[in-house]
Amino acid sequence: MHAFDYATPESVADAVVMLSDHGKNACVLAGGTDLIVQLRENRRRTDLVVDVKKIAELNALSYDAATGLTIGAAVPCYRIYGDAEIAAAYPGLMDAARLVGGTGIQGRASLGGNLCNASPAGDTIPPMIVLSGEAEIAGPNGTRKVAVEDFCTAPGRTVLEDGEFLVSLHFPAPLANSGAFYRRFIPRNEMDIAVVGVGASVVLSGDRSSFVSARIAVGAVAPTPLFVREAGEALAGQPVSDETIRRAADLARDAARPISDMRGTAEYRKHLTSVLTRRVVEGAVQRAKE
C-alpha cells in the first residue's frame, strides 16, 4: 500500500473542491469496505482519500409515505434495515442490505458505496434499479440526477466525472399492490459473491390476478448490473401465471451476456438467470399479495 493523504470535508461544496483539485488522483471513502481492501491490495492507487462521512447530506435517511425514501450515500446498511418503517416499505431493498458482507460489514457498508464500486455483482444494485432508484450527484457544475440503471458504465466505472461524487439515493413511495424481491445464487450459504443475482418489482391489479407493471434487473451476467426492461414489460397487462412468469424469465436469460470465471460458466449463469428470475418474480408477487 502506498502513502496517501486523508481529508474529511464537512460540506458538499468543500468535498467538490477537494475532488476537483485532485481529479483522478482522489477517491471517495464512505464505509470503506471495498476501497480500503483495494488500496491495501494495490488494486487501486490514490494520492488523496476524501472521507465523506462528516457531510450531513451523506448521512440523511428519511422516509415519507407520500414522497418516498432518501438515503444519504454514506448511510450504512444497518441503519436502513434497522428503521422498522423503511424496512416494512421496501422489503426488496432489505433483502440486499442484509446480504452485503456480514453483520460487521453492514455496520459500515453503504448502498451508495456499493453503487459507486460498480461491481457487476453488487448485490444492492439490481433491487435499487427495480425500485426506480435515482442517484443525486454533486460536482463542480452543481447537482444532477441519474437513474440507478444508467449509473454503472463498466466494471468499476460509473457516470461520475472528475470532481463529482454521489450525495444520495431516492426511491419513490411504494404503490398499492406492489412487491419487490431480491435473491442471489451462491454455492455456499454465506461468504460469497453472487454467481447471479436477480431483483424484481411488480405492481398487481386490484384483484391481484394480473400484472400492471414490472421491472426486472440482473446482476453478475454483464459488465454492469443489467436492467432488463423487456422482461418486465412482457409481464405488464398479463395474468399472473407460471407461463407468463416463465416467459419473462426466458427474456431475462436471453438478455444476460455473462462471462465464464471461477464463480461459474457463462452457460450456467444463463441457466441460473432463468431459474432465479422465475423464483424472484414469484417472490415479488407473493409480497404484493401480502
Added chain:
Amino acid sequence: MSQNGHKVIGTRPIRHDGVDKVTGRAIYGADIQLTGLLHGTVKRSPHPHARIKNIDTSRAEAHPGVRAVVTAHDLPQIADKLADLGEAIVNLRDASNNVLAYGKVLYKGHAVAGVAAINLHVAQEAVELIDVEYEVLPHVTGVLEAMEDGAPILHEDMKTTSMGEETDKVSNIANHFQHKMGEPDDGFAEADVVIEREFTTQTVHQGYIETHNATALWNEEGQLTIWTSTQGAFSVRDQMAEILQMPVSKVKIVPLEIGGGFGGKISVYLDPVAALLSKKTGHPVKMTMTRDEVFEGTGPTPGSYLKVKMGATSDGRLTAATAYMAYEAGAYPGSPVGAGAGCIFTPYDIPNVQIDGYDVCVNKPKTNAYRAPGATNAAYATETVVDEISEKLGVDPLEFRVKNGAKEGTRRADGPVHPRIGCIETTEAALNSEHYRSSLAKSANGKVRGRGVASGYWFNFNGGRSAISVSINPDGTINMLEGSTDIGGSRASIAMQLAETIGLEATDIKPYVVDTDSIGYTDVTGGSRTTFGTGYAAHATGQALIREMKERASKLWDVPADAIDFEDGVFSYRDDAEKRGSFKEMASQAGDAGGPVVAQVSTNPDGSGGGAFATHVVDVEVDRETGKVDILRYTAVQDAGTAIHPSYVEGQMQGGVVQGIGWGLNEEYIYNDDGSMTNASFLDYRMPTTLDLPMIETIIVEVPNESHPYGVRGVGEVPIVPPPAALANAIYDATGVRLRDLPMSPPRVQKALAENGG
C-alpha cells in the same frame, strides 16, 4: 470414574491451553516482537513454468529502508538427498529449490527472492523493484496431460522409475509402482458383477486459519534461532541444517502455538529465507504469508485421476479389484499416491488385487500432506464403485461392507497383515445407528433428498520417536515438557495418560511444548501418531516415576524398594499398613530422599499405530435447478481404539468431516489457461461455513489397539476420507445420477443432472 477402570482416560477435563487460546493470550508466530526486528517478504514467479535468465536486485537494494535481498544464489547448492519428514519423504535439493527457485520456476507463486526492510510496506515496494528476466516455457497442470509424450517437461534430468528400477525415459512421471496380490483376472472371471469407473479430483488446500510465518535470528556466533508455527520443530531444525548446510547444534527451533496444520506445516518455506536475511543484516527478520501466498506458494494436496474396477459374486462376495492411480506431485516428485495405494481397498477383504500408482510432476505448487494424504482421493473412487455394486446386487451397502470387511489377519495389497482392527465393528455401528435406521422423505420444498454411506481407512503411523521430561513439584503436581507440538488437543491427551499412570488428575499435570534445545528428538505431530506415540512415552514416563518414587519411599521408610506396591495411586509397604502414601503425599517428602524428582523418557515403539476405520452416513437435499447440495444430517462413526479425551476425538471427527465436505462439494484450485490460480482467497476457494453444515453427529467405537498400553489409535485423519464418496452416493440416491468428478459443485451437479435427466 470412566469405563475400563480408568480414572482419567475417557473423561473430559478442560484443556490446559484452553484459557490462553480463547482469551487471545496464546503466542502465535505473528505475535513475535524482537528488538531491531526487520520485516521480510517474498518475490514470487508470475509464470507457471519459466527459465530464470537473470535476477537484478540492484534497484530493490537501493530502495530506502531496504536492508537485504536474497536469492537462490545465497543458498548452498545441495546434492540429491532424501529426508523423511514424518508424513512425506522429500529430496532436499528439491526442498531447497522450492524455498528459492534455482534455474527454473516451476509454478506460479514459486519464490524467487526475499527482501528484508524496516517495515512490511517498504519490503513490498522493494519486491516490485526486483527485475527478473524469464524465458517463459510451455506449462502443464493436468495429471493426464503431464503423462503424455510430448508434454512440457518440468525436470529435464528426471527419468521415470518404474517398478523400482530407473528407466531411460525422461518424463514427468517420477515413479510408477505396483502392488499385486492373487490373480485379478481370475477374480474378475469368478465375479457376477464387475464395475469399472473413472474419477477425477482437483487440487485442494488444507486451509488452516493461521498463515505460515517464521522469525529468524542469526546471531554473531552463528547460532540460528527460529520462532515458527510448525507441526514438527525437530523436522524444521533438520531441514534448516540440510538446506543451509550447517550443524543441527547451531539451529534452535522455538515452536509457537499453531493455528492449524493438517499436514501442511511440516515443510519449510519462509524459515530459510528469513534465516538468510537475518544472516545478511545481523537483525532478526520476521516473515508472514498472506492468504494468496499460502494458496499459491505452499503445499496443497493433489488433483488426481483414478480408474477403479471391482468384481463381486451374486452372493455378495468381493473377488477382485484393480486400481490405476495417477496423482499430481506438483513441481517436485512426492505426491501421496503411495499412501493412497495403501488405503484404497483396505476396508475390504479382497483376494485378488492389483494397484498401479503414478507420481507425476505438474506446474503446480509441490503437494504436501493433508489429513490422511492420498486416501480421500482413493476412497472417492472405491466407495462409489462399492455403492454401485451393492445396488446391482440388491443388498444394503453397509451390510455388503460388513460381509466383505477387513479384520485381524486380512492382508493389505501393499503387504502388511492387519492386527486387531475395528473395521467391521465400525460399519456395524453405522448400520445400527439411529440415523441409518431413520426414514428420509424423498422430496421436500421442491427439492429431492437422498442418503449415502461410505467407509475409509488410514494407517496411523506406528509411534515414531517421542521424548518427555518431567519434574515433580513438592505439591505433587508435575511439569511435563514435550516435543510434540499441539495441533489437536495433544497437550491434554498426553497429560491425561501420564495422570492415569501415576494416579493424578489431568489438571495436576502442566504440559509444555518446548524448543529443540530443551527436549529429546520428537517426530512431527502428523500421521495421527502423537496421542499414540507421545502418549506411549507419557505412560513410560509414569512407569519411571513410579519406580523412582518407590526408591524414594524405600529410603524414607527404610524398607526394601521391591516390597513397595503402587496401586490405585497409592504407594504402600506390604508388611506395614502404616507405611503408605498417595503420589502427592510422597512427592512432598521425596525431595528429602535424594533431591528433586525428575524423569526423562524417550520411546520409539515397535507396534502398530492401530489403523483407523471410519464409516459415514449423510442425508442431502439437492436443488435440481441450481445443482446446489445441502446437507441435512451427517453421522460419522469411527474406531478410536480408546478415546482418551472423547470431546477431542469428536472434535477431530467433526473437523475431518467438514474438510471432507468442502473437498466434496466446492473446494478446488481453479486454473486459467495461463496456468495461474484464479481463486487464491477464501472468498472464491469455498470452504464450508457454519451456515453450510448441520451439527456433525459422532459415534465413537472402541476396539483397543493391542500395541498401546491404553489401546490408543490415532483419530485425526481418517474422518476426512469418506465424506466425498458418501456425498456422491447420497446425491445419486436423491437424483439417480452418479458424479465421478470432484468437486460436486453446483455447476457440475446441474450440468450432470441436465445431461442425464436426473
